[in-house]
Amino acid sequence: MNILIIGPSWVGDMIMSHSLYQVLKQQYPHCEIDVLAPNWCKPLLARMPEIRKALTMPIGHGTFGLMERYKIGKSLRNQYDMAIVLPNSLKSAFIPTFAKIPIRRGWKGESRYGFLNDLRSNKNDYPMMVQRYIALGFEKSAVPNSEDLTIPAPYLILDxxxxxxxxxxxxxxxxxxxxxxxxxxxxxxxxxxxxxxxxxxxxxxxxxxxxxxxxxxxxxxxxxxxxxxxxxxxxxxxxxxxxxxxxxxxxxxxxxxxxxxxxxxxxxxxxxxxxxxxxxxxxxxxxxxxxxxxxxxxxxxxxxxxxxxxxxxxxxxxxxxxxxxxxxxxxxxxxxxxxxxxxxxx
The missing domain is CATH 3.40.50.2000 (Glycogen Phosphorylase B;)
Structure with a gap:
């Protein structure tokens, strides 16, 4: 299984997302994980061994850029089986939709009905941001509650x-x-x-x-x-x-x-x-x-x-x-x- 992550735009959030990548490797042992994120994130992603490839997101935070998102999505067609969208904005769900990725998973966020087809709406059951990320690593019917959710600690490789x-x-x-x-x-x-x-x-x-x-x-x-x-x-x-x-x-x-x-x-x-x-x-x-x-x-x-x-x-x-x-x-x-x-x- 090839998985595309639409990554966050902030340093701390990107670090916390590493807990999700570890969970994905546990849930889907043979998966390959690529992350679409701002260029500055690449040094962090390169230090996370679960990541196959970091893809540069050229659209700045807060920019709508519909046509550019369409072009990016089109270029990613027929490469991924699942996408997980970590930001909550509507526009962050466009690229997986344009890429026609079969499973598009994420929290409801800005009413992303139709864009995400594995939509989760119980975000408030998970009080920590890292728990919300990790919960997206499970099938909808198998997500542990927050008390039973194991949090793999993020880590960065040093040389x-x-x-x-x-x-x-x-x-x-x-x-x-x-x-x-x-x-x-x-x-x-x-x-x-x-x-x-x-x-x-x-x-x-x-x-x-x-x-x-x-x-x-x-x-x-x-x-x-x-x-x-x-x-x-x-x-x-x-x-x-x-x-x-x-x-x-x-x-x-x-x-x-x-x-x-x-x-x-x-x-x-x-x-x-x-x-x-x-x-x-x-x-x-x-x-x-x-x-x-x-x-x-x-x-x-x-x-x-x-x-x-x-x-x-x-x-x-x-x-x-x-x-x-x-x-x-x-x-x-x-x-x-x-x-x-x-x-x-x-």
Whole structure:
């Protein structure tokens, strides 16, 4: 059986989808799995051994592109026995329909009647996103309930030689820290400062760690470079050389290698949090308005700190500080994080 996955558009969601691919290999042992996803996903998919091929989705997130979707679907005809659509949008179901794939499976989402012929409507029975992905790996009549659903943890393959190659590429930045174990910080968040732990807390934690003999690696995209630099510059001059701002400097593939080389990671609720979990790297995950009930790090070596109760709070910029931080994250002190971190690395 050949299976086409219409993949998600976000880093964290792509990592969580790996649990589904593992379940598909259990349910259909001889299946071949291809994933249609944005080009930037390819480094992640290449590290998932269950995937045969990553196909580039050239249409940007949020773009309708009906004719282009038709052309892609037509080019995929007579290649697949089943498609599984992970995004909830109507347009994400077009390509499998245009490809005339016999079985088109997914959640009802935006009323996708007629486009998906194996339509599931009980999504709320599965409170975690990863459970919703995994449930699509089963025949409709055989899906376990959420309490009985086994979650295979996502994992990414690391290659020691590739890690060394990446470290050599950044040798100039890393040269002063070669004799120190690295702690990674992931201070960015896709949807604004309300999901971020304050930069000054990261700075204080960096100071505590550097004084204990560690170095700090700051990870993120180009738009995270400024907040990462604020963390570095908050340190005393003599400590700044042990705090390396790599945000916006690495490819995703390079970031995966360098995170995998860290002793531990401190991170906001973000895509890189899920990458770190999939690398089996010890991590402390900091939650505020978002909820670990829905998208926790899927790792046995993760510590979660959240000081408020309840589910998701939809806020992108908090009113509790000039920088837009949310009070629930401001209230998490560096000392709290240090205590959790020491449990993981000592």
């Amino acid at each position: 020691k030689q590739e890690i060394e190659n990446t470290k050599n590429y950044f040798s100039e930045q890393l040269q002063l820290t070669n004799n120190r174990l690295a702690i990674g910080f992931c201070p960015g968040a896709e949807f604004g400062p309300a999901k971020r732990w304050p930069h000054y807390h990261y700075g204080k934690l960096a100071q505590l760690l550097i004084e204990k003999g560690y170095s700090i690696r700051l990870f993120g995209s180009e738009k995270d470079h400024q907040v990462a630099e604020a963390i570095r510059l908050s340190l005393a001059n003599e400590l700044q050389s042990y705090c390396i701002n790599l945000a916006g400097q690495t490819s995703l593939n390079q970031a995966v290698d360098l995170i995998g080389d860290c002793r531990a990671v401190v991170t906001n609720d973000s895509g890189l949090m899920h990458v770190t979990a999939a690398l089996k790297c010890p991590l402390v995950a900091l939650y505020g308005p978002t909820s670990p009930q829905y998208t926790p790090p899927l790792s046995d070596t993760a510590e979660i700190i959240r000081l408020i109760k309840g589910g998701l709070i939809k806020v992108r910029k908090g009113q509790d500080s000039q920088e837009g931080y949310h009070q629930s994250l401001i209230d998490i002190t560096p000392e709290m994080v240090m205590e959790k971190l020491e449990k993981l690395i000592l």
